Amino acid sequence: MKNLTPALGTILLASAGIVSAQQPSATFASFNDWLTSDAKGVRIGADGKLRLAPGLRRVGTLPEGVVWAAVPDGSGGAYLSAGNEGKLFHYTAGQVKPLAQVKGGIVFAMARLGQDLIVAPSGENKLFRVTPGGEVKPFADIDARLVWAMAVDGTELVLAGGGEKGAALVLAREGHSRKLAELPEETAFTALASDGKGGYYLGSHGRGLVLHYTGVRTGDRMETLMATGFEEVRALVVEGGEVFAGATNGLSSKFASGSLERREGYLAEPGTTTKSAVIRLDKDRVPQTLWQSAQNQIFALTAWNGQLLVGTGNRSRLFALPLSEKARGESPFSALQDLGAAQATAFLRVGSDLMVVASNPAELHLLNESQATDGTIESRVLKASPLADWGRAYVEAETPQGTGVEFQFRTGSTETPDGTWSPWTPPLLSGERPHVAPARFAQFRLKLASTRGGATPSVEGVRVHWANRNLAPLWESVDIMPPGLVVTRTAPPDDIGIERVPLETQKLIPALAYAGSEKRSFRRGAQAFFFHVADPNGDQLEFGLRLLPESGAPIELEKAWKERFFTFDTLAVPDGKYRLEITASDAPSQPLNTALTSTLRTAPFLIDHTPPVITELTATPEVDGVRVRFTARDQTSVLKEAALSADGDAWVQVAPDTRIFDTKEATFNVLVPRARIKGSRVLVKVTDLSNNEQTATVAIGEVKKK
Structure with a gap:
């Protein structure tokens, strides 16, 4: 509570040091900095360096949205299962053509047996043979409703899937099948890879197990090698005597429904746990996690060109993990390509x-060992608060002879770039200011190029600078509290008894204790305010406060008030109407020459600390009791209530002759029943709107003028 006179001191003091105004910037130097960028032909290393990626080109498209299975046709082409209705396609000579359609649901698994294709549509408990000409024939009945993986073993097929009793491993040949093994504790076997010795490694759905089946010729023995801790093992690769498992969560329900999400944002939701991992089992079957992600789910694995490639969703990004331990020590992984x-x-x-x-x-893409000659990467969208002047960017890059890096910039007013954004600027030098209009959003693009085979530029980092345009604070309102309410951050002053606090004010003082972060109490003459103001930039605010009388000079209360509430002692100023002028400033968060202010004046409020006057008080005996008459008047406020006591104990509320408290002066004529009178005196009390109170007493039968 602020007092206008230094001699009376202050009840609430607050101070805060100036907050340094640091301009925003964004640094792209680590792998995670580039995580949400769109890269085409650019390899993002685990160390955050950007280099040209292996060449990638699209060679075909399919009319269906999802390709569930693919096998080579033996002639440089591929057979493909796509869509939810058992449709099969053939990619050959650079074209995709319809091949056939089999009865049943989605075909998750296929294998080429001789020149024919063997397929297992979901829910049918059957295998079908499809000839190169598209003729479909029954092949065998099987004890598995879903087949997730299939391998050729001579003239027979090994099927990994799920049946009525859980995970099932089935051996099939034309016209015949038998169950090799089952695992009731798991829903299905979801991955299959040969061990090269007549046996198979299996991945399961349920507890995400990696298992080893020794094979028909070596004893039909099933052994669990590892529980991954994930829901399922979606893919397996055996390379150099080691087993690599792609474990993931949350895929099975999407596969079973035949619906995979469209491309979605890269960042995980708050609290999201790990979605997938690549786990290696070495030759001694010791597990080691090589890579894991909270954003990506693993769909496929393969060994290629000394690397383990990981196919992921929902950004179709390919990750590469070196197969050799030495190479992994130098660079444990990289984001190789993004299919788009x-x-x-x-x-x-x-x-x-x-x-x-x-x-x-x-779509179908071809990835080759030759390095791409060019590539681009577009950064995540940078966001100002709320508008920015976009400044220079500094690019750290190594550009061997025959290579180069270009930097471009664009801005817009929508969070996702669209046709309303500015065009890309011409290539900028590192440290060159882009000539773009102030905007809320911005993005940069890097172009990497090489005219020499095998040579690639290397970008080590990018740092972008900008300055948010400062906007003035925005006022919503100011709450004027009832007279007497004290709001403080620290301990309140000594309070008078709660029974003396007006009822409407008591409701604002929860047991005279905490109410949010501040404390509330009551003191006669106090006047409190609450400020509702926001800053568009999120700046810290301070407030200049002046008291404005109806006439006369303004009275300065505070120059740099830090709280969103304020209380001052009105006893030092005369009664009358006043306004509070509050100037909000963002100076604590802004440089001296960019700080802005916004001013609000409150509605008029009354300062009144003079109690009403009671005159012409009489108490005249009558047959039925005592007739009490008096007049009450106040110089400033409308009268609010009156009461009398004729027994020296209980107060009884009384109304004026007009029955309404709506003037500064009122007369009272009240007959007090004989039963309520216990003494020889009557006490009356009058209160005005500012809670100022006056009392007077008169002996029964006495006339008292004032």
């Missing part, structure tokens, strides 16, 4: 190249 679709669902060898199958949209 939602999921990378399968890999196929095509000579020395690698076919990568994408879904949503369904």
